Amino acid sequence: TAKWDTEALRERALASLTTARDRTTLLTTCVDEPDLTAQHSPLMSPLVWDLAHIGNQEELWLLRAVGGREAMRPEIDSLYDAFEHPRAERPSLPLLPPAEARRYAAEVRGRVLDLLAGADFHGTRLTEAGFAFGMIAQHEQQHDETMLITHQLRSGPAVLTAPEPEPGPPFTGPADVLIPGGPFTMGTSGEPWALDNERPAHVREVAPFWIDTTPVTNGAYQAFIEDGGYDTERWWAPEGWAHIRRHGITAPLFWRRDGDRWLRRRFGTTEAVPPDEPVVHVCWYEADAYARWAGRRLPTEAEWEKAARHDPATGRSRRYPWGDADPAPRHANLGQRHLGPAPAGSYPEGESPYGVRQLIGDVWEWTASDFLPYPGFRAFPYKEYSEVFFGPEYKVLRGGSFAVDPVACRGTFRNWDYPIRRQIFSGFRTARSEDA
Ligand code: AVJ
Ligand code: FE
Numbered sequence: 001t002a003k004w005d006t007e008a009l010r011e012r013a014l015a016s017l018t019t020a021r022d023r024t025t026l027l028t029t030c031v032d033e034p035d036l037t038a039q040h041s042p043l044m045s046p047l048v049w050d051l052a053h054i055g056n057q058e059e060l061w062l063l064r065a066v067g068g069r070e071a072m073r074p075e076i077d078s079l080y081d082a083f084e085h086p087r088a089e090r091p092s093l094p095l096l097p098p099a100e101a102r103r104y105a106a107e108v109r110g111r112v113l114d115l116l117a118g119a120d121f122h123g124t125r126l127t128e129a130g131f132a133f134g135m136i137a138q139h140e141q142q143h144d145e146t147m148l149i150t151h152q153l154r155s156g157p158a159v160l161t162a163p164e165p166e167p168g169p170p171f172t173g174p175a176d177v178l179i180p181g182g183p184f185t186m187g188t189s190g191e192p193w194a195l196d197n198e199r200p201a202h203v204r205e206v207a208p209f210w211i212d213t214t215p216v217t218n219g220a221y222q223a224f225i226e227d228g229g230y231d232t233e234r235w236w237a238p239e240g241w242a243h244i245r246r247h248g249i250t251a252p253l254f255w256r257r258d259g260d261r262w263l264r265r266r267f268g269t270t271e272a273v274p275p276d277e278p279v280v281h282v283c284w285y286e287a288d289a290y291a292r293w294a295g296r297r298l299p300t301e302a303e304w305e306k307a308a309r310h311d312p313a314t315g316r317s318r319r320y321p322w323g324d325a326d327p328a329p330r331h332a333n334l335g336q337r338h339l340g341p342a343p344a345g346s347y348p349e350g351e352s353p354y355g356v357r358q359l360i361g362d363v364w365e366w367t368a369s370d371f372l373p374y375p376g377f378r379a380f381p382y383k384e385y386s387e388v389f390f391g392p393e394y395k396v397l398r399g400g401s402f403a404v405d406p407v408a409c410r411g412t413f414r415n416w417d418y419p420i421r422r423q424i425f426s427g428f429r430t431a432r433s434e435d436a
Contacts, residue, residue: 006121006122009121009129009130009192010116010117010119010121010130012130012134013116013119013130013133013134013137014113014116016133016134016137016138016407017109017112017113017116017133017136017137017140019137019141019405019407020137020140020141020144020405020407021105021109021140023140023141023144023336023405024051024054024105024140024143024144024147027047027144027147027148027151027160028047028048028050028051028098028102028147030159030160031047031151031154031159033098035047035154035156036048036051036098037091037095037097037098038091039088039090039091040150040153040154040155041150041153041423042087042088043087043153043421043423044087044146044149044150044153044423045087045090045091045146045150046090046091046095047147047150048095048096048097048098048101049080049090049091049093049095050143050146050147050150051098051101051102051105052076052079052080052095052096052101052104052105053080053082053143054105054139054140054143055101055104055105055106055107055108055109056076056077056080056104056108057080057136057139058105058108058109058112058136058139058140059071059072059108060077061126061132061135061136061381062108062112062115062132062133062136063108063111063112063115065126065132065381066115066119066126066127066132067111067115069111072104072107072108073104076096076104079093079094079095079096082384083384112136116133119133125380125381126381128192129192129193130192130193131192131193132381134192134193134407135193135195135381137407137408138193138195138407138408141404141405141407141408142408144336144403144405145401145403145404145408145425148336148403149403149423149424149425151267152254152266152267152423153423154268155268156268157268158267158268158269159267159268160267160268160339161339162336162337162338162339163337163338164338165333165338165340165341165342165343165346167343168342168343168345168346168347168348169348170345171213171214171344171345171346171348171357173213173345173355173357174213174355175212175213176210176211176212176213176432177210177211177213177354177355177356178208178209178210178434179206179208179209179210179211179303179306179307179310179354180208180312181205181206181207181208181209181434182205182206183203183204183205183206184203184204184206184305184306184309184310184317185201185202185203185204185309185310185316185317186201186202186203186204186302186305186306186317186374186412187199187200187201187202187374187412188200188201188410188412189201191319191410191412193407194410194412194413195385195386195413195414196377196378196379196380196381196385196386196387197371197373197374197377197385197386197414198374198410198412198413198414199374199376199377199378200374200375200376200377201317202374202375202376204302204306206302206303206306207433207434207435208433208434208435209299209303209431209432209433209434210431210432210433210434211299211303211304211307211354211356211429211430211431212356212429212430212431213345213355213356213357214278214344214345214357214358214429215278215279215341215344215358215362215363215365215427215428215429216278216279216287216290216427216428216429216430217275217276217277217278217279217344218262218273218274218275218276218277218278218279219275219276220279220294221252221279221282221290222262222273222275224289224290224293224294225250225251227293229289229290229293230244230249230250230251232293234292235289235290235292235293236285236288236289236292237285237288237289239285239419240283240284240285240286240288240289240419241285243283243285243420244285244286249286252264252279252280252281252282252286252422253281253282253422253423254266254281255273255281256270261273266339266340267339274343276343276344277340277341277342277343277344278341278344278358278362278363278427279363279427279428280340280341280363280401280425280426280427281422281423281424281425281426282366282422282426282427282428283419283420283421283422283426284366284395284417284418284419284420284421284426285419285420286422287366287426287427287428288366288368288419290428290430291428291430291431294430295432296430296431296432297368297430297431297432297433298366298367298368298428298430298431299367299368299429299430299431300367300368300369300431301367301368301369301396301398301414302369303367303431304359304365304367304398304399305317305398305411305412307352307354307356307359308320308321308352308356308359308360308398308399308411309321309352309411309412310353310354311353312353312354313353317411318353318411319410319411319412320332320350320360320410320411321350321351321352321353321356321359321360321411322349322350322351322352326406327360327361327406327409330347330349330350331347331349331350331360331361332347332350332358332360332361332362332400333346333347333358333361333362333402334360334361334400334402334404334405334406334409335402335404335405335406336402336403336405337402338402339402340402341358341362341363341401341402341425341427342358342362342402344357344358345357345358346358346362347361358399359398359399359411360399360400360409360411361399361400361401361402361404361409362399362401362402362427363399363401363402363425363426363427363428364397364398364399364400364401364404364415364424364425364426364427365397365398365399365426365427365428365429366395366396366397366426366427366428367395367396367397367398368395369395369396370391370392370393370394370395370396371386371389371390371391371394371395371396371414371416372390372391373386373387373390389416393418394416394417394418395416395417395418395419396414396415396416397415397416397417397424397426398413398414398415399413400413400415401424401425401426402425403425
């Protein structure tokens with residue numbers, strides 16, 4: 001490949017790593033030391049764990065695996081191995097204190113930048129097209145989303161600020177659109193920084209179905225609540241019903257009723273629930289129950305991806321709903337530019353060929369599907385990224401949230417979580433089979 005390609009990749013790797021570190025720095029300097037070492041929820045690590053884990057993964061994959069360097073601090077590897085220590089037990093580990101964690105991550109980064117300056121992007125599969133650098137930038141951004149979730153769970157006054165999304169023209173399109181049946185290409189073989197679970201590209205046959213043009217809003221979700229949705233067993237999957245009863249769940253996480261209206265807490269501020277915004281902080285069981293109440297269902301992962309990527313004019317699958325161009329602010333609400341989703345129907349320039357909006361950004365969207373490998377899947381570069389999670393206990397989420405950076409978001413990107421999880425920035429849209 002031409003030299004220009006290599007230099008463009010080097011630039012892209014550098015820019016992606018730098019953007020990630022700026023975000024990490026912001027999320028770990030806007031609170032003071034006790035807030036970095038505290039556990040704000042048993043579901044989350046102390047922020048200082050994420051910080052050193054980010055540095056440790058970068059050391060493992062870039063300095064050691066790509067660069068062939070010796071371990072800088074072999075004694076800390078096990079502390080930051082996510083599989084050795086579940087989140088709940090991380091606060092009791094002898095973690096690096098904040099200043100040391102910061103120094104370690106910065107030292108790793110300094111050496112990585114030296115390595116990147118001379119990196120060959122055509123050597124091994126790990127370095128091909130700068131994959132390892134892209135993977136590590138995505139890894140840091142994934143933890144930046146995780147740390148933003150920790151910020152949301154933290155009590156106390158607001159420390160983060162961001163402008164509200166710009167109001168766009170009101171959405172006047174239909175509530176749902178028909179996606180014709182037939183084959184489409186799911187997944188990718190050619191996207192250089194796509195992770196193992198997005199590969200390989202393969203053809204899927206999808207029956208015709210209707211899909212919502214926007215995510216389900218707070219207002220629509222409130223109608224489900226007011227209609228007794230949380231008290232009506234028949235809307236719920238049996239395990240979902242047992243779960244909400246056992247835990248007394250009657251509304252999305254962070255919602256509180258105040259007389260005849262709903263308030264919600266967001267990053268330290270309490271406000272009235274805005275009816276036109278996509279609902280967020282619902283678990284898969286809540287999404288599934290809402291859909292049944294509405295006479296609909298969640299889309300499968302294949303349906304979601306066809307609605308997001310299939311271009312009926314050419315028959316090929318796009319990188320994003322709007323085409324192959326990298327995400328820009330006019331396309332989607334990504335990258336923590338805002339601290340919440342934009343009103344449903346925003347971002348006309350991000351629309352898919354079928355007229356579906358906000359597939360990328362705003363809220364992660366629960367799908368009906370279990371997290372399973374595509375035909376021809378090969379774990380790369382490590383089994384613990386995806387392979388160990390495949391199976392029926394995890395549900396797939398698609399599209400990314402306002403908290404996801406563009407580097408870690410594509411039409412093919414797959415996220416997964418337990419169906420009870422709702423601290424994540426999760427919403428959904430609904431679908432219906434054409435013949436239903
Ligand atoms: C893909 C978001 C489920 O955060 O557990 C971070 C990403 N993997 N470090 C997670 C990840 C290893 C992962 N998710
Ligand atoms: Fe990680």
